[in-house]
Amino acid sequence: MQETLADIEALTLRCRSDQSKSYIAEANQCYRAGAYRAAIVSTWVAVVFDLIDKIRDLSVSGDANAIALEHKLTTYIGQINSGNQQGTSKALEFERNILATCRDKLQFFDQQQFVDLERLREDRHRCAHPSFQQVGVPYRPSAEQARLHIRNAVVHVLSQPPVQGRAALAGIKTTIASQYFPASVDKAVAELRKAGLVSPTDALVRSVLDALVFGFLTPDDELYEKDQAVTALNALHEISPGLVEERLGLQLSKAINDVGDDRFLSVFYLVASVTRAWDLIDQPSKARIERFVEVAPYDDLSPAIGALADIDELRPELQTRIRGFNLDELAGVVEFPQVHDACKGRAFELLAESGSWDRTNAVITRVILPLFEALTAEDVTTIVRLPKERRADLLGAHTYKLFVDRVRDAELMEGSELDDLLTNNGAEYLVAQA
Structure with missing residues (x-):
């Protein structure tokens, strides 16, 4: 994620826990005082303590890698407390490798974040070990370096949850x-x-x-x-x-x-x-x-038809498929508003091919009425003309009357216009009575 080099005081507020805030507080104080070497050293200490706290948190939650690491650390601390010098060397080695360990075993950060934190560790060594430098010339980090290390410590470690x-x-x-x-x-x-x-x-x-x-x-x-x-x-x-x-x-x-x-x-x-x-x-x-x-x-295609219709490049292929659907297939997709326009054309064609009242009733019930909210006055005209133009067996079917009544109730066209249309296409019996 992208970050700006924000004010370090504001960055501190992003720390997840009060412990993390206290760890970085000393580094902030050193930074404000111009003690940039001390700021970098304190920042590294904050990172190490926070990572150890996270390892312990994960250990309590049952993470196997964290449990093994926490056991090692506990062993080293026990050896140090008993005066065993081996514990000190092992603890130093643990600290030296803690970044790689948390990256590889716990995935706390990615490779780029690891590089940023490695730079902090290297600068910490240059700040804390005079023997690393030319005699009489102590390392002098800039304010920008110290500020960047504090920023990276907070963003990559202190502000992150203990689970990654x-x-x-x-x-x-x-x-x-x-x-x-x-x-x-x-x-x-x-x-x-x-x-x-x-x-x-x-x-x-x-x-x-x-x-x-x-x-x-x-x-x-x-x-x-x-x-x-x-x-x-x-x-x-x-x-x-x-x-x-x-x-x-x-x-x-x-x-x-x-x-x-x-x-x-x-x-x-x-x-x-x-x-x-x-x-x-x-x-x-x-x-x-x-x-x-x-x-x-069809069974593979139909579940995704609604979403597919939103993809402009796929619409031509989808419309071609819909034009070949039978009644059962079309009835299975009319619920998707995205394909209503394509479904209307196929529904009208199925109705035009109707040769019996039973077939007419099935088509109107299963696909025409479910598409009713998408119908226009022009669509109504197309349907009403089917008996005369295509010899469709609509006249006398009880669902055809239901359809006409619904058109009238919804006022899809003027009453007189609808009556004239019905009269001119053999459906005088459906004309509204004065």
């Missing part, structure tokens, strides 16, 4: 997989922040995204084909849009080209349902999805 990496990912996945995970994106954003994504590292955001995409596509995963995963992906986009878009396009393109036909519906559903997914995938992936829309079995 694998432990955080496992907890977030469990939250998302729960049947009580919110269905709305806004509420899902709040839930994810509460679960550990308040100010997440870039590495954690990428890990969560990967877990959601590939978990949704993996049969034995707790997120397999769960709607919560789609909602969480859209919520993650709200939390970190730039990073998510960069990663999402790569991972979805990979999935589209790697999965077999038996699981293609799942990745297809992700592209249709996740924010900006279609725009982010590569061209070969788009071509494969277009082909899927053209030839996929």
Whole structure:
């Protein structure tokens, strides 16, 4: 995530705990006094103590790696207290490697953050060890160096929750997989922040995204084909849009080209349902999805039709498919407002082909009336003319009267205009009585 070089006092307020604030307070005091060497040394001490506190917190929560590390540290402290010099050397080695340990075993920070913190450790050594410098020339860090180290310490470590990496990912996945995970994106954003994504590292955001995409596509995963995963992906986009878009396009393109036909519906559903997914995938992936829309079995295609209709580039293929739907298939998709225009044309054609009252009643009941809110006066005219122009068997069907009555009640056209239309097309018996 991007940060500005804010005032260090304001940065201090971002520390998660009172302990973290107290750790960095001494560094701030040194900075204000112009003692930049002391500020850097105090900042390193704050980072080490905060990381150790986080290891202990994770140990209490049951993280295996944290338990092993906490056991080592406890052993070294016990040796020091008993006067065993080996404990001192081991504790110093533990401190020397603490950044790499927390990166590799606990995933507290990514590689770039590790580099920033390594620079702090190196500058701490130059500030604290005169023997590292030319005789008589002590190291003199600038105010900007000290300020940057304080900033990095707060942003990368002191402001972060004690759970990152694998432990955080496992907890977030469990939250998302729960049947009580919110269905709305806004509420899902709040839930994810509460679960550990308040100010997440870039590495954690990428890990969560990967877990959601590939978990949704993996049969034995707790997120397999769960709607919560789609909602969480859209919520993650709200939390970190730039990073998510960069990663999402790569991972979805990979999935589209790697999965077999038996699981293609799942990745297809992700592209249709996740924010900006279609725009982010590569061209070969788009071509494969277009082909899927053209030839996929109806049962595979229908669940994602509503979302697909929002993708401009897929609309022509989708309209072509809808024009070939039978009554049962069309009835299964008229619920999606996004495809009402395409559905109307096919519904009128099915009604025009009606050769019996039973068929007319079925078409009007199953597709015409469900589309009623999308009908215009022009559409009404098209339907009323079908008996005369296409010999459709509408006249006398009881649902045809229901349709006309509803048109009249909804005032889709002037009463006199409707009556003239009915009279001219063989439906005088439906004209309103004075």
